Each structure stands twice: as structure tokens, then as C-alpha cells.
Amino acid sequence: MRDIRRQIEELFCAAADLRGCTAQVVADGAVRVTRPMFGSRVYYMENLVRKAAAVPPADWAALVADHLGTGMVDDEVEPLTSKPFAELRALVRTRLYPESDPADSDCVRRPIAFGLEQRVVLDAVHVIYPITQDMLAGWPVDAADVFALAEAGTRADGPVRLTAADFPAGVPPWFLLSGGDYTSAHALWLGDYPELTGRAGAVFAVPAESSLYAAPFDGVDVLDVISFVLGPLTLRHFEQDPWPTSPHVYRWHEGRITPAVYVAGSGENGLILRPTDEFLAVFDEL
Known part of the structure; x- marks a missing residue:
């Protein structure tokens, strides 16, 4: 990712120069762009770098130009x-x-x-x-x-779309929730989607703004969903996607959200899952 960041910074500076601006890398992942009449603005590269990592290098210049152009248009309109x-x-x-x-x-x-x-x-x-x-x-x-x-x-604005998944084999169904720029907020309202809620509510992960996963919580088989699906997906998307949110798995129950399993990486492909005491106590009540 460091090599991608360096190339994106170079492309960003070049794009700014072509628009008659001066650009300078002021920190790792931060570029200051100075425009006549508009002053200076610092652009942070992290989300742009993550976007670039997901597309071919041939698309990077266009991605950078669009990002810079959007920021410059924003500078030119009346501030909200x-x-x-x-x-x-x-x-x-x-x-x-x-x-x-x-x-x-x-x-x-x-x-x-x-x-x-x-x-x-x-x-x-x-x-x-x-x-x-x-x-x-x-x-x-x-x-x-x-x-x-x-x-x-x-x-x-409307509900998010639910896509049911039944893989890997032997794991209970889980769901991908997808929508617009505010998909993550729908984790607050999982009760709006009957397919997602079980006797003990639901478990969900929101590793990045565009990634929301959930599964009904009915019994111990939810641990398979967390171990084989939510845990690995969450960590990968949290580390790679733009606008990362959280690497952990949460429980939704009657409108209340609590930590269920803390997720962390270990080594090359390892995964550490630490259930909370509150989450484990729910199984005694089922």
C-alpha cells in the first residue's frame, strides 16, 4: 500500500500542477494544494489510495483527477x-x-x-x-x-437492499446490506428487516461505509457465522476499503447495540476473535 500511496501522491501533485496550482506533500498521505484566489487546502490521500488499490493502475490518473476536481468545485461554491x-x-x-x-x-x-x-x-x-x-x-x-x-x-431515502448468502457450506445464512452513502446508519435499524433478526436480535459488522453485513442471532450457530464470515470479512474490508469504520462484530437487540466480538489480525493470515462477556451471557438465556 505504501508504493500505491507514493504513486497517488505524485499523480495528485501532477494533476494540481496541470490545473495551475502548486502542490506539496506535507506529510505521509497529505498533499497541500494552493490555488490563486482560493488559498491552500490539504487533501488527505488515505481513502483515495484505498480506492486506487481496488482498480487497475491505468485508472489511477482519472481517479485522482476526479478527486481533485471535486474538491476544487467544492471550493468555488458558497460554503454551506x-x-x-x-x-x-x-x-x-x-x-x-x-x-x-x-x-x-x-x-x-x-x-x-x-x-x-x-x-x-x-x-x-x-x-x-x-x-x-x-x-x-x-x-x-x-x-x-x-x-x-x-x-x-x-x-x-429508502431501505437498503438485502442480499442473502448461504456460503460457505454449513454456515447459517447471512446478509449483505447495500445502498448509498449512508448504508452504515442502517445498522441502527436492523429491526426494520425481519429477515435479519432472530430470538436474540442480530449480529452485524460495519467495516467500512459501503460494507454492512448481518445475520440473525438465534443460537450458538451464530458463532460459525462470526468465525467463518463476519470476522474475516470485517478485518479485510476494514484494512482495505475507503472510509473504514470498525473491525469488530456487534450485536443489535431491540434497538440497542453492544460489542459482541472484538476482531484483530494475527500474523500473515491469522485472526483473533475475543467474544465479550455480555455477548457470551446471552447464550445462557436462549
Whole structure:
């Protein structure tokens, strides 16, 4: 991945030069682009590098040009932060993110479970803007209202698609959930999908924004789903996909989300699965 990152940084700088900008790699995976009249902006490469890793090298230049062009268009339009709440309320959405680092401390967010948090964002044409505490302070609503509005807007966009899978052999059925840019948020509402819920709810993994997997939780056979499907899939997609979210497996039950199994890599192809005490206690109740 390091070699891909270096090549993407070089392509990004070249694309900026061709657009009359100056570009400089200021850190590993970060490029500062300076435009006349618009000043400087730092572009972070990690998600772009992960996208590039999934396509042929012949497509990298176009991928980089599109990413840079989208950012430059965003710079040229009126900032959403300058618009009144009445014009923005229809754009409010929500999605799940990894637990924040200090750099994201201004985002309006709330914890969901270990490794997961929910944030509210604005769905613009080209980009997704985080709603910040400063923005919220100027609106006639509080955080609870904004989260309710975001959830209503996201759910109104329609349900995600369910694709059932019955492999590998001997493993109970599990499901891939797919949709748009807010697929991860539907982990909050697994009860909307009867196929996904069993007597003890469901287990799910959301390794990246575009990857959401779930299975009914009816008994001990759910451990096979976690061991042979969710665990390996989650770790791989968390390590490789754009917008990584969490490598762990969670339990959904009656609207509540709790950690089920902590997932970590070990060696070349190894996998470490550590069930939580709370998750194991559920089996005594079934």
C-alpha cells in the first residue's frame, strides 16, 4: 500500500500542477494544494489510495483527477456553513464513524458502542460535510433535534437492499446490506428487516461505509457465522476499503447495540476473535 500511496501522491501533485496550482506533500498521505484566489487546502490521500488499490493502475490518473476536481468545485461554491438552517434541514443525514480522534472533536456526534459513533452530516452534491458544534450553535435546534432530523432523512431515502448468502457450506445464512452513502446508519435499524433478526436480535459488522453485513442471532450457530464470515470479512474490508469504520462484530437487540466480538489480525493470515462477556451471557438465556 505504501508504493500505491507514493504513486497517488505524485499523480495528485501532477494533476494540481496541470490545473495551475502548486502542490506539496506535507506529510505521509497529505498533499497541500494552493490555488490563486482560493488559498491552500490539504487533501488527505488515505481513502483515495484505498480506492486506487481496488482498480487497475491505468485508472489511477482519472481517479485522482476526479478527486481533485471535486474538491476544487467544492471550493468555488458558497460554503454551506454560511446558509441558514431552513435551507439546510433537507440535507441533514447520519452515518456511523469510527470513534473520533481529537482532530474531529468539533463534530456533532454521539457514542454507539466501543469503536463506533454516530455523526450528523450535510449531504451536498459533491461532498459530505460534517455538522460542527459551531454550526449547531447558530441553529434554532439542539443536538437531539438534529439527530432525529438526520435519522428521519436517512430513513426516508429508502431501505437498503438485502442480499442473502448461504456460503460457505454449513454456515447459517447471512446478509449483505447495500445502498448509498449512508448504508452504515442502517445498522441502527436492523429491526426494520425481519429477515435479519432472530430470538436474540442480530449480529452485524460495519467495516467500512459501503460494507454492512448481518445475520440473525438465534443460537450458538451464530458463532460459525462470526468465525467463518463476519470476522474475516470485517478485518479485510476494514484494512482495505475507503472510509473504514470498525473491525469488530456487534450485536443489535431491540434497538440497542453492544460489542459482541472484538476482531484483530494475527500474523500473515491469522485472526483473533475475543467474544465479550455480555455477548457470551446471552447464550445462557436462549
